Amino acid sequence: MELWLDLKERKRGMNSREISLKLNGCEVTATVEPRIHLADFLRHTLGATGTHLGCEHGVCGACTVNVDGDAVRSCLMFAIQVDGKNVTTIEGIANSDKTLHPIQEAFRKHHGLQCGFCTPGMVITLEAFLKNHPNPTEFEIRKAISGNICRCTGYQPIVAAAMEAATNLKNQGQ
Amino acid sequence: MGVKYIGAEVQRMEDLRLLKGSGRYVDDITRDRMLHVAFLRSEHAHANIKNIDTENAKNLDGVHGVLTYRDIASSFDLKRMSQLFPAPVIEQNITQYPVANEEVCYVGEIVAVVVAENRAVAEDAVEIINVEYDVMPAIIDCRLALEPNAPKAHNKSKNNLVGVIQTSFGEIDEAFKTADHIFRRSFLQHRGGCHAMECRGVVAEHDASENTLTLWSSTQCPYLVRRSLADYLGENEESIRVIAPDVGGGFGPKAGFYPEEIIVPLLARSFGRPIKWIEDRHEHFVATTTQRDQKWDVEVACNADGLIKGIRGEVTHENGAYVPYGFLLPFTSLTPLPGPYAVPAVDVSLKVVFTNTTPNSPVRGAGRPYAIYAVERLIETISKNLNIDAAEVRRRNFVKEEQMPYATGALLRDGSPVKYDSGNYHSCLEKALALAHHASFKDRQSSARNDSRFIGIGISSYVEDTGLGPYEGTTVRVQPNGKVLVRSGSASQGQGHHTFIAQIVAETLAVSLEDIVFESGDTGKFPHGVGTIGSRIAVNVGPSAYEAANAVKDKAIKLASETLEAAEQDLELSSGNVQVKGVEDLSVSLGDLARTLSPKAGGKVPSGFTPSLEATSYTGSNGSPFASGTNVAEVEVDILTGNVKLINYSVAHDCGTIINPKIVDGQIIGGVVHGIGNALFERMIYSEGGQPLTNTYADYLLPLATEMPNIEIVHEESASPLNVLGIKGAGEGGTIPATAAVVAAVENALEEFNVEIDYYPINPQHLTELIDG
Structure with a gap:
């Protein structure tokens, strides 16, 4: 009442x-x-x-x-x-010229998404993480996304995409 | 000639939109003047409704209506929902009312519905509806459901038995009489829920002028929703359009037909305004169908060399409170028996029982993971008791490649024999063992033991009937601009339908993938479809897309032969044109051919041709292609905490011809992780009184990135002879064997403690108790 x-x-x-x-x-x-x-x-x-x-x-x-x-x-x-x-x-999150951000590009290459529902959260989480951790190990990436649940991919292609994105971002920065 | 797309690792056509945040899921859809609903759901597992007081809720600012069963039934024949898959073996075919009438039978059953300006106000109003219940005893544990004094799940049912099914072939008594050994195992199996990251949701709009309804639903089966709604309303199927927009994962439970898919359109019509309902996660735990428990008591008869002579047993299957989905889940729990093994006699019966829990329907793999788990437990039991290597027991019992096609002796529901069409089970086993470095495992294990670490290895082999019929059609139409429109009924929930279907059509018509415009999951755009369930899409759409594209190709060549004045056999398709073989200058574009076949006013379709450069095919598969494979899990168990850590995971997988290896690998890895979740994490717990206790993701654990191993995959491609492309389904083959592999690995790690796991998901506390004996 x-x-x-x-x-x-x-x-x-x-x-x-x-x-x-x-x-x-x-x-x-x-x-x-x-x-x-x-x-x-x-x-x-x-x-x-x-x-x-x-x-x-x-x-x-x-x-x-x-x-x-x-x-x-x-x-x-x-x-x-x-x-x-x-x-x-x-x-x-995309680059100012509307091309995909290197994380988005790597997700595409590695099939880091299936239904796409968790994807925006994954990409945003990884973007912030990779800014502060330019040389991550695979397990550090797994820890970084341990608060993002994906029911489709089993995470493996997401981790592969993030590893490649880290390299590409580093090369871009140089 | 065109590009070879079939079998190529192309990027997914779906991804650009989804990566930019431009996907459109149900909750992203808005309509003018749209209202929102929220549901009041039963808080009791079993109760009679004495009174519902909606006055306060009705008076809340922003509320447009509060409706109970009586309110809706006053102007509409609100009957129980129909059985989606009727079968004579369902003895007590009890389905639910879309809104509960006098009795509620599970926590989550709809009691009242609020229509309001927005979801927040609708939820406020739900909070202040006052319901008086007369609480009744509830039955929750399926193992107790058939006890003489068990509470009845329904007031008016005679008991809790929904029905009994059986699979039986061969001379079972003889097998057990003459066998050297008989081993018995009892275990409880628990599979969790759907937990697609997008919950369910419905938007409905009524067009009063044309008296049509449009539904956007987060569903795997828009055509089933349309048929079921039309039947329920007693209206024309063609007056209802159901669209599955982007759907954020399905995994089985989105393949049904739900009360909300009746109530929301009914309200859209009566309020004269579009209505949206979005399920929240708390609702998902109680309102979306799940799988739960199966109790198996099973025994195996074998010779001293481990050769199996027969398997018999009894199963109790927890059905939940209603039967929305026929016996599809129970049936698929028995038809996989005896898995990939040549077992001459099987006799297993299964009792389906009511409980006062959320109704059941298949989750990824359906009943198959239960059946495969049971058989693999028996293989492990033989291995342990007879001291024969677990891989060797499998080798001795596998159906051999030269026995294909192999009829197990079991019969399908339609009376036709279960027949394994093709496959090489031995090869898959050896490939998986090699990938897992199985030969050197004993060394790894002993050196780990020297460091006081307990590691173990577990094998699991399976077969899977894929590609359930009858068909899933495709239309291929060349448009005047040369782009190729491809339409199919099947809706996608992330499986990459657009991509793999485009690969088939683009290769056949020698166009680029970007030239394919793909549309599916919309009953307004393709006349009939079935649904995305049971690893059936590639098996059914693959052949129909291939046939339709080939028919378009033939028509284009025939017409071009007249245009170019060349013999058909001298023509080929290349880069969007039909050309004289090897002569680019002598060509006509597919777009121009399409224009010729769809002339403007006063024009003429060339004689001997039907209008439009298009074709439709419903060609599917001539029976179920059987996928197969072997998984090997390597784990480490912490005997102090009972924690299980996966170290390696190896998969040998045979889904016949592969259209896109990366999509297939994605299905396998995602599927394995689902199976690992079943083995170690996902547990839907109810209190004795029927209250769900694990209805947040803090309590119900889903697999996370940190707990998952690297999964390595090797493929066997034994083409199915049952369809033109040799395809077998790939959507569930990761999940089906995974749980058995993990559980076997844990037992192996704890060999010296002689641990026998009798329940999954493996609970660390329970495991420490087993370790301590």
């Missing part, structure tokens, strides 16, 4: 905040309810549906996006928490 009173008294639309952020390099301003998590905000308010929701309890990693350089689970973060921050999703 208490819950009911609580909900009845809530005036929908009144409880909202205006936030500004950079999504994939573009300035965005929006009005959000404080209870809306970042993934729902990205998907349903901003229409950036490349970010997927697999479990909505912070385990599967499908919803991983990059916030100010860190790979985070957008189902565990409220939209209001990205006010003033830089958010990068799978839609913004």
Whole structure:
């Protein structure tokens, strides 16, 4: 009954905040309810549906996006928490000339995806990881993606793709 | 001439979109004025519904409707769902109401539905629906379901027996009377759920002007959904269009027909607005069909040399609360017997029992992993008891290549004999052993023992009936711009249909892969399809795509022969043209030929030709091609913690002709990992009262990258004689033998403790108890 009173008294639309952020390099301003998590905000308010929701309890990693350089689970973060921050999703990971990012390219080459549902989260996780770990071992890559569940590939082609992407990124950087 | 695509490791045509985040899954679809639903689901395993108070929920701001069985039934004949696969052996054919009427029989059964402006409000409203239940006793453990005083899963059923099936051939009594040895094993097998990374979901839209319904559903079988919905509503199949857009994994449970696929379109029609439902993960654990327990008591009769004379036993199969999917899962638990071995007599019966748990349907491999596990346990038992190397027991009992085609003696449901069409089981075994460095394993094992490490090796061999009929058709049509439209019924959930079908058509028509426009999974675009289940797509679509492309090729050559004034036998297809062999200048493009066959007003189709440069084929496979293979797992067991670590995993796999090796390897590796999950991690636990206890991914463990070994694969390609391309299915062959290989390896690692594993997934705590004796 208490819950009911609580909900009845809530005036929908009144409880909202205006936030500004950079999504994939573009300035965005929006009005959000404080209870809306970042993934729902990205998907349903901003229409950036490349970010997927697999479990909505912070385990599967499908919803991983990059916030100010860190790979985070957008189902565990409220939209209001990205006010003033830089958010990068799978839609913004490609190179500026629209060619694929070396991680995306390597996924393609090694069949690092099947159904594609976990893929955006995998790519975002690996992008942040490889930036900080340019010379990873295979097991370090496995640890880096241990918070991203893939039911299709058995991970092996993803690991192969990540190893190759690491080499290519390093060569590009030189 | 064109490029050789069949057998080539080409990149997947699907990937560019998916990698850029441009895929379109059901939850990515929005429609104007769309509303959202959330379901109130039973919190009890078995209860009678006394009263449902929806007033508070109805008054919540943003709620458009709250409906119970009575509300919907007041204007619509809300009956129980139909049986998808009826069979006379189903003695108690109980299906569920789309919304529970008076009785709920599992946690997760739909009790009420809320329609609201958005999902969050719909879920708020679900929270404040008040239901009074009269809680009834529940039956949860399938092993107790047939006890005389067991609670009944359904108030009005006579008992918990759904039905009994049996596979029986040969002189079983004689085999057991004359055998040198009889060994008996009892074990419980547990397979988990679907856990595709995308949960299920439905969007439905009603067009009042044309009275048509369009459904977007995360399904493996859009045609089954269309047929089932049309039957339920009593309406024209052609008035319903079902689209499977990008689907984020299937693995079996998305092949059914669900209550939500009735309720959402019904509401879309009654509210006059598009409606979306997206299953959340918590719902997925209780609302999407799963596999669970099978109890096996089985014995084998053999000679002193390990040669098997007969296998007999009894199985209890946990069905869950309703029978949505006929006996397909139980049937596939018996038909693989006796696996790749030439066993003259088999007699195994299986009792299907009701429990108050989420209903069952096949998960990757269906019942086959259970059956193969059982046979492989017996092989290991013979090996241990007679002290014959486990590989050698297999060699002595395998069906030999020269015995192909080999009729096991078992009969399929339609009365036709089970016949292994081709394969070389000995070769697969030797290849897997070589890949696993099996010959030197004893040395590795003893040196590990010297370091107090316990490593073990396990073998598992299997056969798999693939390519279930009747067909999966393909249309190939050259468009006026020369691009080739390829349409098929089958929906994809990540298996690379676009790519491998494009490979077949592009090679046949000598065009590039980029010239293929592929469409599937949409009942509005192809008249009839069956579904992506049972490792059947390549076996069925491969031949139909090949035949349709060849018919287009023949038609193009015949027409070009008139255009170019050259004999048909002097013409060939090359780079999108038909040309005089070796003479590029004497050519006509496929696009121009297509234009000739689809003239504008006043034009004329050349005499002797039908309009349009296109062909459709439903050619499939003349029976089930049997895939086969051997897996070898090497593990290390920590005897302190009971932890099992996979060190190496080797696969020898025979799926006949391979269209795309990388796609096949992807299927195998993903499948093996699913089987490893079954062996070590995935356990759906219910309390005694029927409450699901493992319904988050913190509790229900899926295989993660860190726990998985490197999986090495070697192929045997024994072409199936049953279809034109020699294809056998590849979707489940990784999963089927994997669990048995891992369990055998663990037992082998713990040889000196004489551990006999009687249950999987292997639980570290249970393992430490077994180690301690």
